[in-house]
Amino acid sequence: MITLFFCSCENNAIDGLSGKYPIPKDVTLSTVKSLSDVKSTDGSMRYFTVQLTGANNETFTAQFCCSNTWYLEARTYTFATASTAVIGNFVSDNTSYSNGNSTATISDANITVTKTDNFVYSIDGVLVMSDKSVVRVHFNGKLNYIEPQPEMLTQVLTAKATAAASYTTIELILGTDGLTAQSNGWSTTIVGTGDYADLSLICSSSTLASSTYTPVVNGSEAIGNFTAGYLGKYQSWTYDAGSRWYSMTNNIPSAATYLTTGTIKVTLNGSIYTITIDSGSVFARYTGTITVI
Numbered sequence: 001m002i003t004l005f006f007c008s009c010e011n012n013a014i015d016g017l018s019g020k021y022p023i024p025k026d027v028t029l030s031t032v033k034s035l036s037d038v039k040s041t042d043g044s045m046r047y048f049t050v051q052l053t054g055a056n057n058e059t060f061t062a063q064f065c066c067s068n069t070w071y072l073e074a075r076t077y078t079f080a081t082a083s084t085a086v087i088g089n090f091v092s093d094n095t096s097y098s099n100g101n102s103t104a105t106i107s108d109a110n111i112t113v114t115k116t117d118n119f120v121y122s123i124d125g126v127l128v129m130s131d132k133s134v135v136r137v138h139f140n141g142k143l144n145y146i147e148p149q150p151e152m153l154t155q156v157l158t159a160k161a162t163a164a165a166s167y168t169t170i171e172l173i174l175g176t177d178g179l180t181a182q183s184n185g186w187s188t189t190i191v192g193t194g195d196y197a198d199l200s201l202i203c204s205s206s207t208l209a210s211s212t213y214t215p216v217v218n219g220s221e222a223i224g225n226f227t228a229g230y231l232g233k234y235q236s237w238t239y240d241a242g243s244r245w246y247s248m249t250n251n252i253p254s255a256a257t258y259l260t261t262g263t264i265k266v267t268l269n270g271s272i273y274t275i276t277i278d279s280g281s282v283f284a285r286y287t288g289t290i291t292v293i
Contacts, residue, residue, distance in 0.1 A: 024126060024136035029054045035282045039068070041277070043261035045087050047074045050123070052139050057100030059135050062111060062125070066166040068205040068262055068278065069118065069147040089130060091129035097127055097135055105130040106215065119143055150276065151286040157181040157196060158188050159292045166224050170208050172199045174275065174286045179248060197277055197284060199243045199264060200227035206272065206292050213220045215279070218242055229258025245282045257282060 029052035037048045042087055050072065051064045064072045080089035095245055096103050111125035123139040159171035160235050173181065173188065175196030182189045190196055202225045203209050215228040218241065229244035243259040263280035275286045 022132070022134055023096045024134040027054055027058050027135055027137050029058065029060055029137055029139040030141070032141065032143060033059070034102045035145070046090065050143070061094070061096050063094035063111070063266040065089045065091065070147050072113060072143060074113050074115045076110055079108050080109060083176070085258050095226070097137070110241065114151070119145060121153050148283060153197065153284055153286040155179070156288070157190060157289055161292050166222060168203050168206055170203050170292055172201065172275070172290070173197070174199070188247070189210070190248060190253070193249050195245070195247050197245050197282070201264065201266070207288060208266060208292055210266050210268045213266065215243070215260055226259070227280060228260040229256060
Protein backbone atom coordinates (compact mmCIF):
# COMPACT_ATOMS: atom_id res chain seq x y z
CA MET A 1 0.00 0.00 0.00
CA ILE A 2 1.18 3.42 -0.89
CA THR A 3 0.14 6.21 1.43
CA LEU A 4 0.13 9.74 0.09
CA PHE A 5 0.32 12.75 2.35
CA PHE A 6 -0.74 16.21 1.15
CA CYS A 7 -0.07 19.45 2.95
CA SER A 8 -0.26 23.13 2.25
CA CYS A 9 2.36 25.69 3.08
CA GLU A 10 1.70 29.33 3.84
CA ASN A 11 5.35 30.28 3.61
CA ASN A 12 6.60 30.97 0.10
CA ALA A 13 9.21 33.01 -1.72
CA ILE A 14 7.54 36.20 -2.99
CA ASP A 15 8.21 38.74 -5.68
CA GLY A 16 11.94 38.27 -6.04
CA LEU A 17 12.74 38.17 -2.32
CA SER A 18 14.80 35.21 -1.19
CA GLY A 19 13.58 33.00 1.65
CA LYS A 20 10.09 31.96 2.72
CA TYR A 21 7.54 34.30 4.22
CA PRO A 22 3.91 34.31 5.41
CA ILE A 23 1.15 35.19 2.98
CA PRO A 24 1.28 39.00 2.59
CA LYS A 25 -1.38 41.27 3.97
CA ASP A 26 -2.68 43.44 1.10
CA VAL A 27 -3.03 47.17 1.78
CA THR A 28 -4.44 49.66 -0.71
CA LEU A 29 -3.12 53.20 -0.41
CA SER A 30 -5.33 55.86 -1.92
CA THR A 31 -4.14 59.28 -0.76
CA VAL A 32 -0.92 61.18 -1.41
CA LYS A 33 -0.04 62.82 1.89
CA SER A 34 3.24 64.42 0.85
CA LEU A 35 5.92 64.54 -1.86
CA SER A 36 9.42 65.92 -1.48
CA ASP A 37 12.81 65.64 -3.12
CA VAL A 38 16.37 66.74 -2.53
CA LYS A 39 19.69 66.32 -4.30
CA SER A 40 22.42 64.24 -2.70
CA THR A 41 25.34 66.11 -1.16
CA ASP A 42 27.62 65.30 -4.09
CA GLY A 43 24.92 66.15 -6.64
CA SER A 44 25.09 62.71 -8.29
CA MET A 45 21.48 61.69 -7.63
CA ARG A 46 18.18 62.90 -6.21
CA TYR A 47 16.17 61.45 -3.31
CA PHE A 48 12.39 61.37 -3.80
CA THR A 49 10.25 60.80 -0.71
CA VAL A 50 6.63 59.71 -1.10
CA GLN A 51 4.13 59.36 1.76
CA LEU A 52 0.88 57.51 1.02
CA THR A 53 -2.07 56.70 3.29
CA GLY A 54 -4.91 54.20 3.23
CA ALA A 55 -8.53 54.11 4.35
CA ASN A 56 -7.70 52.50 7.72
CA ASN A 57 -4.98 55.01 8.70
CA GLU A 58 -2.19 52.96 7.16
CA THR A 59 0.82 55.07 6.19
CA PHE A 60 3.61 54.07 3.84
CA THR A 61 6.65 56.33 3.51
CA ALA A 62 9.41 55.53 1.03
CA GLN A 63 12.53 57.33 -0.10
CA PHE A 64 13.80 56.44 -3.58
CA CYS A 65 17.22 57.11 -5.14
CA CYS A 66 16.89 58.42 -8.70
CA SER A 67 19.13 60.07 -11.23
CA ASN A 68 19.00 63.87 -11.46
CA THR A 69 15.46 64.02 -12.78
CA TRP A 70 12.64 66.20 -11.45
CA TYR A 71 10.22 63.28 -10.99
CA LEU A 72 10.20 59.81 -9.45
CA GLU A 73 11.58 57.39 -12.04
CA ALA A 74 9.88 54.15 -13.02
CA ARG A 75 11.88 51.05 -12.04
CA THR A 76 12.02 48.32 -9.40
CA TYR A 77 13.81 49.68 -6.33
CA THR A 78 15.73 47.43 -3.98
CA PHE A 79 16.74 47.67 -0.33
CA ALA A 80 19.79 49.67 0.80
CA THR A 81 20.84 51.67 3.83
CA ALA A 82 21.50 55.40 3.69
CA SER A 83 25.27 54.87 3.66
CA THR A 84 25.21 52.46 0.70
CA ALA A 85 22.22 53.59 -1.37
CA VAL A 86 22.74 54.29 -5.07
CA ILE A 87 20.42 54.99 -7.99
CA GLY A 88 17.83 52.20 -8.10
CA ASN A 89 17.67 51.66 -4.34
CA PHE A 90 15.20 52.85 -1.76
CA VAL A 91 16.68 54.10 1.51
CA SER A 92 15.63 51.73 4.29
CA ASP A 93 16.45 54.28 7.01
CA ASN A 94 13.79 56.61 5.57
CA THR A 95 11.23 54.01 4.50
CA SER A 96 8.55 52.76 6.90
CA TYR A 97 5.06 51.31 7.22
CA SER A 98 2.46 52.03 9.90
CA ASN A 99 -0.76 50.07 10.35
CA GLY A 100 -2.35 53.03 12.14
CA ASN A 101 -1.26 51.92 15.59
CA SER A 102 2.46 51.34 15.32
CA THR A 103 5.27 51.91 12.83
CA ALA A 104 7.21 48.86 11.71
CA THR A 105 10.83 48.54 10.68
CA ILE A 106 11.34 47.15 7.18
CA SER A 107 14.05 44.50 6.87
CA ASP A 108 13.70 43.72 3.16
CA ALA A 109 11.56 44.78 0.21
CA ASN A 110 11.18 45.24 -3.50
CA ILE A 111 9.18 48.28 -4.60
CA THR A 112 8.09 48.56 -8.23
CA VAL A 113 7.20 51.97 -9.63
CA THR A 114 5.58 52.51 -13.03
CA LYS A 115 4.28 55.74 -14.56
CA THR A 116 2.40 57.06 -17.56
CA ASP A 117 3.29 60.15 -19.57
CA ASN A 118 0.79 62.21 -17.56
CA PHE A 119 2.30 61.07 -14.24
CA VAL A 120 -0.24 58.49 -13.15
CA TYR A 121 1.83 56.15 -11.01
CA SER A 122 1.48 52.60 -9.78
CA ILE A 123 3.55 51.75 -6.71
CA ASP A 124 3.59 48.14 -5.53
CA GLY A 125 5.79 46.99 -2.70
CA VAL A 126 6.32 43.75 -0.86
CA LEU A 127 7.55 44.77 2.60
CA VAL A 128 9.15 42.30 4.96
CA MET A 129 9.04 43.56 8.53
CA SER A 130 11.61 42.88 11.21
CA ASP A 131 9.23 40.32 12.80
CA LYS A 132 9.04 38.51 9.39
CA SER A 133 5.44 39.54 8.77
CA VAL A 134 4.80 40.71 5.21
CA VAL A 135 2.71 43.56 3.84
CA ARG A 136 1.98 44.13 0.16
CA VAL A 137 1.16 47.79 -0.51
CA HIS A 138 -0.59 49.06 -3.64
CA PHE A 139 -1.05 52.62 -4.91
CA ASN A 140 -2.44 53.88 -8.20
CA GLY A 141 -2.90 57.58 -8.80
CA LYS A 142 -1.33 60.84 -9.90
CA LEU A 143 1.81 62.27 -8.31
CA ASN A 144 1.96 65.98 -9.04
CA TYR A 145 5.58 66.70 -9.86
CA ILE A 146 6.26 70.14 -11.31
CA GLU A 147 9.11 70.56 -13.76
CA PRO A 148 11.55 73.18 -12.42
CA GLN A 149 12.26 76.17 -14.66
CA PRO A 150 15.86 77.13 -15.37
CA GLU A 151 17.26 80.59 -14.80
CA MET A 152 17.43 82.23 -18.21
CA LEU A 153 20.79 83.54 -19.38
CA THR A 154 20.28 86.17 -22.05
CA GLN A 155 23.67 87.06 -23.47
CA VAL A 156 27.04 85.70 -24.58
CA LEU A 157 29.76 87.62 -22.78
CA THR A 158 32.68 85.56 -24.11
CA ALA A 159 33.01 82.72 -26.63
CA LYS A 160 36.59 81.82 -27.49
CA ALA A 161 38.47 78.68 -28.53
CA THR A 162 41.89 77.53 -27.36
CA ALA A 163 43.47 74.59 -29.19
CA ALA A 164 45.40 71.85 -27.41
CA ALA A 165 47.14 68.79 -28.85
CA SER A 166 44.07 66.52 -29.08
CA TYR A 167 41.10 68.82 -28.47
CA THR A 168 39.92 72.42 -28.35
CA THR A 169 38.59 74.11 -25.23
CA ILE A 170 35.73 76.52 -25.87
CA GLU A 171 35.26 78.99 -23.05
CA LEU A 172 31.73 80.33 -22.88
CA ILE A 173 30.64 83.03 -20.48
CA LEU A 174 26.86 83.30 -20.52
CA GLY A 175 25.08 85.86 -18.36
CA THR A 176 21.87 87.60 -17.46
CA ASP A 177 20.97 91.17 -18.34
CA GLY A 178 22.87 93.79 -16.35
CA LEU A 179 26.35 92.38 -16.98
CA THR A 180 29.09 93.38 -19.40
CA ALA A 181 32.49 91.91 -20.23
CA GLN A 182 35.65 94.01 -20.13
CA SER A 183 38.76 92.58 -21.75
CA ASN A 184 42.33 93.80 -21.53
CA GLY A 185 43.57 91.37 -24.16
CA TRP A 186 44.82 88.87 -21.59
CA SER A 187 41.79 88.29 -19.40
CA THR A 188 38.10 89.09 -19.23
CA THR A 189 36.43 90.77 -16.27
CA ILE A 190 32.68 90.66 -15.79
CA VAL A 191 31.10 93.76 -14.26
CA GLY A 192 27.59 94.82 -13.28
CA THR A 193 24.83 93.03 -11.40
CA GLY A 194 23.50 89.62 -12.38
CA ASP A 195 24.42 85.94 -12.68
CA TYR A 196 26.76 84.23 -15.12
CA ALA A 197 28.27 80.87 -15.99
CA ASP A 198 31.88 80.48 -17.09
CA LEU A 199 32.07 77.16 -18.96
CA SER A 200 35.00 75.15 -20.34
CA LEU A 201 33.67 72.77 -23.01
CA ILE A 202 35.95 70.24 -24.69
CA CYS A 203 35.35 69.99 -28.45
CA SER A 204 37.11 68.52 -31.48
CA SER A 205 37.52 71.94 -33.12
CA SER A 206 36.59 75.59 -32.66
CA THR A 207 33.02 74.72 -33.67
CA LEU A 208 30.79 74.27 -30.64
CA ALA A 209 29.32 70.80 -31.14
CA SER A 210 25.90 69.55 -30.05
CA SER A 211 26.49 67.11 -27.20
CA THR A 212 25.73 66.36 -23.59
CA TYR A 213 28.97 67.34 -21.88
CA THR A 214 29.97 65.60 -18.65
CA PRO A 215 32.48 66.71 -16.00
CA VAL A 216 36.08 65.59 -15.61
CA VAL A 217 38.87 66.95 -13.47
CA ASN A 218 41.46 69.26 -14.95
CA GLY A 219 44.09 67.31 -16.85
CA SER A 220 41.78 64.42 -17.79
CA GLU A 221 39.77 66.13 -20.52
CA ALA A 222 38.52 64.41 -23.65
CA ILE A 223 36.10 65.48 -26.36
CA GLY A 224 32.57 65.63 -24.93
CA ASN A 225 33.64 66.65 -21.43
CA PHE A 226 33.51 69.91 -19.56
CA THR A 227 36.32 70.78 -17.17
CA ALA A 228 34.94 70.69 -13.64
CA GLY A 229 35.47 73.83 -11.59
CA TYR A 230 38.50 73.88 -9.31
CA LEU A 231 40.86 76.14 -7.39
CA GLY A 232 44.00 76.63 -9.47
CA LYS A 233 47.38 77.53 -8.09
CA TYR A 234 50.41 79.31 -9.52
CA GLN A 235 53.29 79.82 -7.13
CA SER A 236 51.70 81.72 -4.22
CA TRP A 237 48.55 82.75 -6.15
CA THR A 238 45.25 80.92 -6.29
CA TYR A 239 42.48 81.43 -8.83
CA ASP A 240 39.15 79.93 -9.90
CA ALA A 241 39.31 77.76 -13.02
CA GLY A 242 37.26 75.26 -14.98
CA SER A 243 33.47 75.56 -15.16
CA ARG A 244 31.83 77.69 -12.50
CA TRP A 245 28.93 79.99 -11.58
CA TYR A 246 28.91 83.47 -10.11
CA SER A 247 26.41 86.03 -8.84
CA MET A 248 27.50 89.67 -9.23
CA THR A 249 26.32 92.66 -7.19
CA ASN A 250 27.62 96.09 -8.14
CA ASN A 251 30.74 94.62 -9.80
CA ILE A 252 31.52 92.38 -6.83
CA PRO A 253 31.31 88.63 -7.54
CA SER A 254 30.16 85.99 -5.11
CA ALA A 255 32.43 83.11 -4.27
CA ALA A 256 32.56 80.74 -7.23
CA THR A 257 30.20 77.78 -7.32
CA TYR A 258 32.25 75.05 -8.98
CA LEU A 259 30.33 72.95 -11.49
CA THR A 260 31.55 69.42 -10.79
CA THR A 261 28.51 67.20 -11.40
CA GLY A 262 25.59 66.85 -13.76
CA THR A 263 25.62 67.85 -17.42
CA ILE A 264 25.88 70.76 -19.82
CA LYS A 265 23.67 69.99 -22.80
CA VAL A 266 24.27 71.80 -26.10
CA THR A 267 21.79 71.57 -28.97
CA LEU A 268 21.75 73.43 -32.27
CA ASN A 269 18.65 74.20 -34.36
CA GLY A 270 19.66 76.09 -37.48
CA SER A 271 21.81 78.91 -36.12
CA ILE A 272 20.23 78.90 -32.65
CA TYR A 273 21.96 77.19 -29.76
CA THR A 274 20.29 76.02 -26.58
CA ILE A 275 22.68 75.41 -23.71
CA THR A 276 21.27 73.90 -20.54
CA ILE A 277 23.37 73.72 -17.39
CA ASP A 278 22.12 71.18 -14.86
CA SER A 279 24.85 70.79 -12.30
CA GLY A 280 24.29 70.58 -8.57
CA SER A 281 22.54 73.73 -7.38
CA VAL A 282 22.80 75.44 -10.80
CA PHE A 283 20.01 75.03 -13.35
CA ALA A 284 20.23 77.61 -16.12
CA ARG A 285 19.67 77.93 -19.86
CA TYR A 286 20.78 80.11 -22.75
CA THR A 287 19.04 80.21 -26.15
CA GLY A 288 20.48 82.24 -29.01
CA THR A 289 23.34 82.56 -31.47
CA ILE A 290 26.96 81.99 -30.49
CA THR A 291 30.02 83.08 -32.48
CA VAL A 292 33.22 81.47 -31.26
CA ILE A 293 36.45 83.39 -31.93
